[in-house]
Amino acid sequence: MAKRSNKHTSGPLGEGALPVKDEETLRQLYYAGAQLPSPMGGFLEVLHVQPEEDGSGTVIFECLSSSLRFRLPLKAATRTERKKVRDRMDAGMDPECPRHEEGRRLHRVGRNFICSACGVRYAKA
Numbered sequence: 001m002a003k004r005s006n007k008h009t010s011g012p013l014g015e016g017a018l019p020v021k022d023e024e025t026l027r028q029l030y031y032a033g034a035q036l037p038s039p040m041g042g043f044l045e046v047l048h049v050q051p052e053e054d055g056s057g058t059v060i061f062e063c064l065s066s067s068l069r070f071r072l073p074l075k076a077a078t079r080t081e082r083k084k085v086r087d088r089m090d091a092g093m094d095p096e097c098p099r100h101e102e103g104r105r106l107h108r109v110g111r112n113f114i115c116s117a118c119g120v121r122y123a124k125a
């Protein structure tokens, strides 16, 4: 077996997960809260959301018809996104993920504020 890099392991659930072809389309659907079409037909179900060391996130999906697993990498927060979150927090509001169409509260994990739906880190306490 090839040695795995520790950089993007995505946890045990991500092992063996396949890359998807049209990442950008799936990303848009995911953030819009829509159902995601599986490359195998049918739809994908979210299995796990993994925050990565570098502040990005990975969503692991399972195809409902084939049980194959797919991974969708989500980019780390941009400066603009981090500022948006910081501004809300400074105004005394609960921090929300700036990407989803429906507001998602960020969760505090250690010193970081992470979105549980995309795994991306947006702020530090």
Ligand SMILES: [Zn+2]
Residues within 6 Å of the ligand: 097, 098, 099, 100, 104, 115, 116, 117, 118, 119, 120
């Ligand atoms: Zn999010």
